[in-house]
Amino acid sequence: MRATGIGSFPGTEQRDQDEALAMVLGELGGDEQGLPFLPEVPGRGAHATMVGRTLGLVGELDADLQPSGWRLTGTSGSLPLDQRRGRSLLSQDLDGLEERASGRTGGFKVQVAGPWTLAATVERPRGDKVLADHGARRELAQALAVAVADHVADVRRRLPAATELVLQVDEPALPAVLGGGVPTASGFGRHRTVHPPEASDALRWVLEGSRDAGAVPWVHCCAADVPFDLLRGAGARGVLVDLSLLDADGHDAAAEALEAGDTVALGVVPSEEGGPAGDAALVERVQRWIDMLGVDLDRVSGSLLVSPACGLAGASPAWARRAIELSRSVARSLTG
Known part of the structure; x- marks a missing residue:
């Protein structure tokens, strides 16, 4: 144990x-x-949070920091300043890890925010959460899948002696997403329920991305109603x-x-x-x-x-x- x-x-x-x-x-x-x-x-700071660090990894979508939180910009090109800060801070943490642990054998774990927690947290360019838009949440999950594969490869390069690398995907919001419990921007309503097949697909893209890059995919969900079957069916x-x-x-x-x-x-x-x-x-x-x-x-x-x-x-x-x-x-x- x-x-x-x-x-x-x-x-x-x-x-x-x-x-x-x-x-x-x-x-x-x-x-x-x-x-x-x-x-x-x-x-x-916001750039060091679970969401900020993960968005720093996602190079295919641009995001910036607003008073209400993180928001996709809907533009392309060089990453916005806030997103670059998140990426830089995580890179600095990984530099410290490499300096202290590059020769260590055994297992090691890194963590990222999952696609449904991001969708329930990050806003669309014109307001409200990514969760409100089927196409936007699909695009976010696919971009995250690419990002975690690159992240796992980077960590493997920094820890070449590690015999096992685990990628933990944090999904505290997933039960609320499945149960229609995520509040809308106004606070007076709730976003529609995401059905299990779609939830599983998005998770599968991310978990497969980490697995194909050489990590063992785990999911963390410290909430009630953990959907074990869905998580394991998606590849956790x-x-x-x-x-x-x-x-x-x-x-x-x-x-x-x-x-x-x-x-x-x-x-x-x-x-x-x-x-x-x-x-x-x-x-x-x-x-x-x-x-x-x-x-x-x-x-x-x-x-x-x-x-x-x-x-x-x-x-x-x-x-x-x-x-x-x-x-x-x-x-x-x-x-x-």
Whole structure:
């Protein structure tokens, strides 16, 4: 059994990013029980958020930053300044990673925002979300598929000794997209439901892009109603979830994924201080879950990870470190 994190960390400056990376590599990069990852420090500004970093990768569409958030410009040519800043900041983070970890073997994980979370967040040139326009959301997903393939190739070049590269596609908005729960610009209505076949197609393009470039595609969805079947049908070989949010169907779907040999990362460590935070209590929680599913822990432990429930951007620096330490400790205890 391994331990990992979701991605985000607290902080507001570049040194916070550097310290987070050093901590992740120190806690999770020492042996095969850890899956280290590239931290994100969104407190550095809009260009450092999940959406800003991902749009920086998407060279086929232009986007700029408005008071309401990120917006596609509908123009082509050189990337707008805000998009270039997002790309530059991510490149700077990758430079730091390469400097510290280029010779490391084992696995490594990087994260991008998924096509449906982008569609539910980014605006069209004339207003409202990309989600409102079938053609625009298709174009965005296809551009993202190209971008993640290039991103994976870049990370592989920087980490040539890594034996496994995981691309985590963050889709916190996907359940709302499928359920017609994303608000319109006015706030008085909701965008129409996106039906599963279309949702699956867009995800498949992105996941296949990462897989063809040499990464193992996972999807993170720390929300209720995680659509396990849709994610796995689209090509996700791993799903990261908040265990406290899973309903009965979610538990069953997680068991099916494990039985099939796919990865499940259990978010059991609180993302902020509070709740059960001792090693023994968290180990017992995972063991109870395994017993409830009726699966053999020894048989599925290679496909099971322990992580914080969600990102750590809202935590204190001390708790962010403690959450990663606890994830590693719980995984070690369950493996032993």
